[in-house]
Amino acid sequence: MxxxxxxxxxxxxxxxxxxxxxxxxxxxxxxxxxxxxxxxxxxxxxxxxxxxxxxxxxxxxxxxxxxxxxxxxxxxxxxxxxxxxxxxxxxxxxxxxxxxxxxxxxxxxxxxxxxxxxxxxxxxxxxxxxxxxxxxxxxxxxxxxxxxxxxxxxxxxxxxxxxxxxxxxxxxxxxxYELERIKNNLLEANQSVYQQAEIMERYRISRELHDHLGHDLTGASLALQAYEWIEDPKEAQKLIQEVRNRLERSTKSLRDTVHNMTPITLIGAEILENIVQNYQLVDIDFHKTGNMLLVSAHKWGLLEVCLKETLTNVSRHSNATKVKVDLQVTESIVRLSIQDNGIVKETSHTGSGLRGLRIRARSMGGSLSISQKDGFLVVCVIPIDKERLNT
Known part of the structure; x- marks a missing residue:
């Protein structure tokens, strides 16, 4: 990614x-x-x-x-x-x-x-x-x-x-033209690889749950059904013990599966939260709303760079004491808003970092707007991939 x-x-x-x-x-x-x-x-x-x-x-x-x-x-x-x-x-x-x-x-x-x-x-x-x-x-x-x-x-x-x-x-x-064609092919190939990897991961998880957790739960269910028809107390006790063992194995299998699925590195909104937590120069108020799973990996990369670049500009060029970061995800767009309460001198040009971010946002079909009224405000809006919503 x-x-x-x-x-x-x-x-x-x-x-x-x-x-x-x-x-x-x-x-x-x-x-x-x-x-x-x-x-x-x-x-x-x-x-x-x-x-x-x-x-x-x-x-x-x-x-x-x-x-x-x-x-x-x-x-x-x-x-x-x-x-x-x-x-x-x-x-x-x-x-x-x-x-x-x-x-x-x-x-x-x-x-x-x-x-x-x-x-x-x-x-x-x-x-x-x-x-x-x-x-x-x-x-x-x-x-x-x-x-x-x-x-x-x-x-x-x-x-x-x-x-x-x-x-x-x-x-x-x-x-x-040839470079543009190769670029489009690379982007389509990477998007296809990303979707295929996601599908394969879903298939692996489903097979693992079916092969281990599913068999134990099915066996426990059958043992409980047989328990109702057994009159011998010793046989009934054995069935209850079997159910207990299968449920314990199922619980352990489910716990291991969830543990293996948990990513080691930070992903998605966790990256932005980690940046905010490690920024010590000013107080940052971070809010997020919406389903973060709708945002694809390469869009998180742009949002991460946008947050870092804006916070760097705050530390260098602003006397702000507080920054408000608002992350909103809807079914059609993801919107990242960063605003500080500092006093900045209005200028007609922006730095090369923000210009590069604006170009990257446009390449994804989105936009990056800047306002210098009541502090410094950066708003990055990126559309959600329709193909991702349908998967």
Missing amino acids: VYYGFIRSSFSLSVAQEKFINKARGKRMKVFKEPMLYVNIWRFLNIAVLIHLWIILETTINSFILILLLLIMTSLRWRFPLPIWSVLVDAIMCLLFFPSTVIGYYGLALPIFELSLKKKGLFSLLFFAGVFFPSSPSNLLFWYYLQAFFFGTFSSITLENQEIYKLEADEQRRDR
Whole structure:
């Protein structure tokens, strides 16, 4: 049962961790959109540069047609993942318009960027030859190509790192799901072992009572029935002696059985009572009501830690002179209330111990509430297992 409680406490910490991971993952998922967002921004900015050059240099129909065709290809790449060979379409269009407009030279920056983005940077270097054409504006064209090559390579590395992070995130997510599945299997297995052990113990007790106590009591009953029909006083005396012997053996057997069933270590509410009795710093008023047998072993572990942690906080941080501990067990819940009469300063945060207890209580479907009015009050409420009530 201690191992079972340890499993519950250790895995329950993953609830807070899971919330933090989901929050961080949500922020990072927004970051996932940024690389492609900047890639598309660069593409359309390059189209805007071509439009600006068309306005200030030449407003011919050929330049407008080229810009329109490049804009269509850019829009297609924005909406659909085009294959790598589609870069040839941009390059061929720019080469065809070389004789009629200088916009074609600047348009080669788009295929250079796309090839660098697809990790084909060496092929993109071929388009740098456009700088050496006789009619090209070579004074700025080389640097224009270079920035396209640089941003394409940088975007390629960024997208690759993004994919690596996605794979790592998926792997971690699968590991968390597998860990959650193993946790549930362990909890179910421990609960099953606990129930099986309880059933086997009941079976052992019933067999022991049947084999020893039952036979002697049955023999005594039959001897008493035979005593009514015996007329010989000596035979009647023997039957009475036999009844006496059987009853003595039955009493001894019952006493031994009860002695063997009595646990050596403290269990259940006895643990809480022992903690209260050994606490000497302040007076503790302990009350309990209800059927304590309804509470399973791992829930007693949480109640024990809750009582110890609260009493430790009383000794460290409170000037209380009296503590009231109330344990209530109903058919649906177990409620542990601990309140002192000390004067405490109200704070907006709690210690790590109480935070851990709150997480453990939530993992069991319960809650742990704290109040700092009229002293310090801790209330732990845990639901009773329905399966246990039906056994």
